[in-house]
Amino acid sequence: VTHPFIAAVQAAAPNCRLACDATGMEPFLTDCRGIFRGDALCVASPSTTADVAAVVGAARAHGVAVVPQGGNTGLAGGATPMGRQPQVVLHLGRMRAIRRIDRVGMTLEAEAGCILQSAKEAAQEKGRLLPISFAAEGSATVGGMIATNAGGINALRYGTVRQQVLGLEAVMSDGSVLRAMSGLRKDNSGYDWKHWLIGSEGTLGIVTAAVLRLSPLPTQRHVAFVAVDSPAAALRLLERLQDSVGNALSAFELMSGTSVARVLQHQGGRLPLEQAGAWYVLLELSDQAAAQLGPQLEAELFAAMDAGDARDAAVADNLDQMRQFWALRENITEAERHVGRSFKHDVAVAVSAMPDFIERASAAVTALHADLSLNVFGHLGDGNVHFNVLAPDGLESLGERVHHVVHDVVAACEGSIAAEHGIGQYRVTELQRLKPPQEMAWMARVKRALDPENLLNPGKLLPAEQNHVA
Amino acid sequence: VTHPFIAAVQAAAPNCRLACDATGMEPFLTDCRGIFRGDALCVASPSTTADVAAVVGAARAHGVAVVPQGGNTGLAGGATPMGRQPQVVLHLGRMRAIRRIDRVGMTLEAEAGCILQSAKEAAQEKGRLLPISFAAEGSATVGGMIATNAGGINALRYGTVRQQVLGLEAVMSDGSVLRAMSGLRKDNSGYDWKHWLIGSEGTLGIVTAAVLRLSPLPTQRHVAFVAVDSPAAALRLLERLQDSVGNALSAFELMSGTSVARVLQHQGGRLPLEQAGAWYVLLELSDQAAAQLGPQLEAELFAAMDAGDARDAAVADNLDQMRQFWALRENITEAERHVGRSFKHDVAVAVSAMPDFIERASAAVTALHADLSLNVFGHLGDGNVHFNVLAPDGLESLGERVHHVVHDVVAACEGSIAAEHGIGQYRVTELQRLKPPQEMAWMARVKRALDPENLLNPGKLLPAEQNHVA
Numbered sequence: 035v036t037h038p039f040i041a042a043v044q045a046a047a048p049n050c051r052l053a054c055d056a057t058g059m060e061p062f063l064t065d066c067r068g069i070f071r072g073d074a075l076c077v078a079s080p081s082t083t084a085d086v087a088a089v090v091g092a093a094r095a096h097g098v099a100v101v102p103q104g105g106n107t108g109l110a111g112g113a114t115p116m117g118r119q120p121q122v123v124l125h126l127g128r129m130r131a132i133r134r135i136d137r138v139g140m141t142l143e144a145e146a147g148c149i150l151q152s153a154k155e156a157a158q159e160k161g162r163l164l165p166i167s168f169a170a171e172g173s174a175t176v177g178g179m180i181a182t183n184a185g186g187i188n189a190l191r192y193g194t195v196r197q198q199v200l201g202l203e204a205v206m207s208d209g210s211v212l213r214a215m216s217g218l219r220k221d222n223s224g225y226d227w228k229h230w231l232i233g234s235e236g237t238l239g240i241v242t243a244a245v246l247r248l249s250p251l252p253t254q255r256h257v258a259f260v261a262v263d264s265p266a267a268a269l270r271l272l273e274r275l276q277d278s279v280g281n282a283l284s285a286f287e288l289m290s291g292t293s294v295a296r297v298l299q300h301q302g303g304r305l306p307l308e309q310a311g312a313w314y315v316l317l318e319l320s321d322q323a324a325a326q327l328g329p330q331l332e333a334e335l336f337a338a339m340d341a342g343d344a345r346d347a348a349v350a351d352n353l354d355q356m357r358q359f360w361a362l363r364e365n366i367t368e369a370e371r372h373v374g375r376s377f378k379h380d381v382a383v384a385v386s387a388m389p390d391f392i393e394r395a396s397a398a399v400t401a402l403h404a405d406l407s408l409n410v411f412g413h414l415g416d417g418n419v420h421f422n423v424l425a426p427d428g429l430e431s432l433g434e435r436v437h438h439v440v441h442d443v444v445a446a447c448e449g450s451i452a453a454e455h456g457i458g459q460y461r462v463t464e465l466q467r468l469k470p471p472q473e474m475a476w477m478a479r480v481k482r483a484l485d486p487e488n489l490l491n492p493g494k495l496l497p498a499e500q501n502h503v504a
Numbered sequence: 505v506t507h508p509f510i511a512a513v514q515a516a517a518p519n520c521r522l523a524c525d526a527t528g529m530e531p532f533l534t535d536c537r538g539i540f541r542g543d544a545l546c547v548a549s550p551s552t553t554a555d556v557a558a559v560v561g562a563a564r565a566h567g568v569a570v571v572p573q574g575g576n577t578g579l580a581g582g583a584t585p586m587g588r589q590p591q592v593v594l595h596l597g598r599m600r601a602i603r604r605i606d607r608v609g610m611t612l613e614a615e616a617g618c619i620l621q622s623a624k625e626a627a628q629e630k631g632r633l634l635p636i637s638f639a640a641e642g643s644a645t646v647g648g649m650i651a652t653n654a655g656g657i658n659a660l661r662y663g664t665v666r667q668q669v670l671g672l673e674a675v676m677s678d679g680s681v682l683r684a685m686s687g688l689r690k691d692n693s694g695y696d697w698k699h700w701l702i703g704s705e706g707t708l709g710i711v712t713a714a715v716l717r718l719s720p721l722p723t724q725r726h727v728a729f730v731a732v733d734s735p736a737a738a739l740r741l742l743e744r745l746q747d748s749v750g751n752a753l754s755a756f757e758l759m760s761g762t763s764v765a766r767v768l769q770h771q772g773g774r775l776p777l778e779q780a781g782a783w784y785v786l787l788e789l790s791d792q793a794a795a796q797l798g799p800q801l802e803a804e805l806f807a808a809m810d811a812g813d814a815r816d817a818a819v820a821d822n823l824d825q826m827r828q829f830w831a832l833r834e835n836i837t838e839a840e841r842h843v844g845r846s847f848k849h850d851v852a853v854a855v856s857a858m859p860d861f862i863e864r865a866s867a868a869v870t871a872l873h874a875d876l877s878l879n880v881f882g883h884l885g886d887g888n889v890h891f892n893v894l895a896p897d898g899l900e901s902l903g904e905r906v907h908h909v910v911h912d913v914v915a916a917c918e919g920s921i922a923a924e925h926g927i928g929q930y931r932v933t934e935l936q937r938l939k940p941p942q943e944m945a946w947m948a949r950v951k952r953a954l955d956p957e958n959l960l961n962p963g964k965l966l967p968a969e970q971n972h973v974a
């Protein structure tokens with residue numbers, strides 16, 4: 035028997051593709067890490083905003099929950115169905131058009147299902163930069179990165195995705211469509227509802243299109259790989275570069291020596307320095323033609339070595355070397371799969387508090403069990419590290435205790451347990467444990483105001499029971 | 505007889521200063537332009553966040569509305585009491601501490617009453633830039649600029665105040681205090697309530713402190729004054745500079761020829777070009793030492809003249825000339841006072857739509873009455889102009905019709921009637937007339953969720969009757 039919701043969608047949006055069989059639904063019911071799995075009445079793939087609205091309208095009429103999904107690259111299970119209520123996965127991958135690039139307005143308008151990499155390439159063809167870079171950019175979508183307020187390596191210079199959103203179109207819980215798609219850079223005509231939705235993981239509305247801010251396209255890049263003794267030394271190098279070439283600093287990544295060693299062991303590659311370091315920094319400068327960055331970077335690196343803040347440093351001579359340097363950083367996540375189970379922590383603290391956090395959290399994990407090892411790397415320049423704890427076979431059951439121990443240090447450092455990967459399902463219990471109840475209560479108020487029937491991605495970000503109708 | 509609210513504040517916050525007499529209250533009951541005036545039970549000046557919370561708690565207990573006020577520099581009456589309900593002006597000027605500057609974290613922590621200029625100077629002393637610049641910065645406060653999401657001349661490069669807010673402390677309508685003051689650059693641990701409050705003009709919560717993002721301090725500046733034939737030619741010059749030195753472009757201001765002529769006539773100064781132009785652009789480049797901006801700027805200006813996009817151009821030779829160039833722009837508002845009444849419009853459209861907007865809006869005003877004159881100037885680089893209509897004596901009554909005519913063109917261009925000055929009291933009727941009712945309804949839902957008793961700055965931004973308890 036066909037569920038009346040499916041019949042309603044077929045009637046209201048005949049062009050919306052529906053997959054209701056196990057094979058057709060399969061790719062959409064599991065997250066990309068294979069950790070979360072849920073069930074659904076069907077997977078709906080609309081190709082227009084009107085059809086998204088029709089699906090949401092039908093869902094509301096029939097009490098069906100809506101789980102929006104973009105490229106299914108999320109690391110927190112935010113796009114995977116959960117629980118037993120009737121639900122539909124709303125797959126936005128067919129809405130992938132890049133509608134417009136405005137060179138002088140420095141904006142790009144795209145639909146939610148547009149792949150980030152496609153948008154970046156389209157901007158680049160017009161001589162503009164879309165300054166959002168992260169590992170999954172070849173599969174992640176514009177809608178997904180807005181729903182999670184993605185971060186990545188360029189946030190240090192350009193801010194997170196939130197700072198790149200100049201316009202938004204969204205379907206709200208009642209099926210109505212809000213549009214603010216003129217790409218205004220200044221608009222204070224009422225509350226800015228775009229910012230309610232950004233980072234709300236599909237729980238307050240469904241992004242269907244956006245206008246993104248573009249930046250001038252750099253015409254020169256300089257990449258350096260630097261060995262340092264400690265995170266504190268890395269911070270001194272960062273401050274030195276802020277003072278001299280800070281405007282051009284587009285990446286400042288920290289990697290532990292063991293993280294890089296693991297890459298060299300399992301993924302190959304070559305260390306561009308003569309001796310291994312306790313920690314490494316991978317940094318990038320980029321700018322337009324008027325800057326004389328190359329000589330200045332070399333001078334600063336020499337000065338850092340003289341001051342004892344850097345052990346050794348290599349500057350890439352060509353594009354190929356830049357790629358090799360970056361591969362050492364980008365393969366870290368892949369390399370950890372060879373070790374065992376990874377308990378991931380996506381931590382933000384104040385930039386200046388990072389050495390203290392790493393020291394305290396490392397000690398806490400070691401105290402928990404001597405066989406746990408650490409994989410610490412990430413975006414030091416914006417105060418975000420991936421503090422992953424690797425458990426060999428037999429220690430998988432330690433997950434919850436590891437999360438508690440690490441997150442307790444995060445809380446003690448006044449940091450965030452969800453810097454750029456979101457809460458999703460993965461961290462919803464921990465969020466509830468650590469966030470002040472008062473703050474959770476205000477969030478629940480806004481959830482109830484915007485989604486009173488709790489149909490938009492229920493159980494993600496906020497616990498399912500907390501955002502039920504009061 | 506003392507109002508019981510006053511007694512309650514005295515009991516709960518004995519250190520909170522209270523002015524209840526006409527003389528003491530006078531400076532706080534009228535806006536800076538002398539257009540709006542209201543009444544209040546008293547003016548409360550707390551010196552701590554706890555005292556702000558106590559005032560709000562007492563206000564709630566006694567049904568008194570709370571009107572937060574910073575430097576009282578707003579142009580939309582948002583900080584002036586209105587209506588007949590019992591209300592308190594909550595003056596935050598005593599909370600002015602700069603609590604901390606973190607060089608490597610690139611953050612500045614300040615209380616709400618801190619004057620913007622003081623914060624900028626403190627950042628500069630530490631070798632950092634707080635990139636927010638507007639005319640009232642010598643009086644405007646951190647809290648006020650956050651509550652209105654102020655813009656100004658550097659938004660083109662750095663974004664509006666919203667993009668500079670990394671942390672916030674606020675008192676909510678029930679007197680509870682929300683704090684997110686670690687200065688995190690990436691935080692997606694739940695809904696980002698900071699963005700609910702930014703730009704909400706004190707109607708959803710009261711900002712008591714903030715952590716602001718700092719940027720590298722420029723060590724070189726280049727200022728050019730350029731005559732162009734039209735706004736369209738100015739846009740072509742803008743695009744040329746985006747392509748070559750866009751990362752360093754920190755201001756790109758458009759001024760009509762008559763606006764500048766009015767400054768020269770009433771305020772003095774000297775045109776730095778041999779011949780008057782139909783329009784002018786004032787632009788500024790700034791960067792750290794590594795950039796070779798001066799020669800590049802001159803080359804680009806020559807190329808623009810060759811292409812017919814610029815008539816003539818002057819580059820300031822020294823700091824004194826830079827000040828003279830900028831004075832021609834900064835005195836425009838002052839000069840218009842000599843002409844008569846100014847009907848102000850704070851318009852944003854897409855950057856590329858600005859020539860079309862200016863042409864259509866100018867024609868519409870001229871058609872309304874031949875004796876109205878225009879004062880058009882502003883931030884072309886981010887799509888924001890102040891489209892002021894000057895009415896000689898006898899035409900003051902045309903105000904409402906002028907607003908309608910101009911705002912109708914804004915709406916036709918899909919723009920905003922409140923780019924950077926806010927809605928306040930001044931534009932609340934026009935907002936209601938022009939914003940889609942559906943969008944107003946979602947705003948009202950959030951207002952009711954966060955301020956169910958409508959005690960926070962009622963009647964501002966949203967019409968008073970619309971945000972009453974349903």
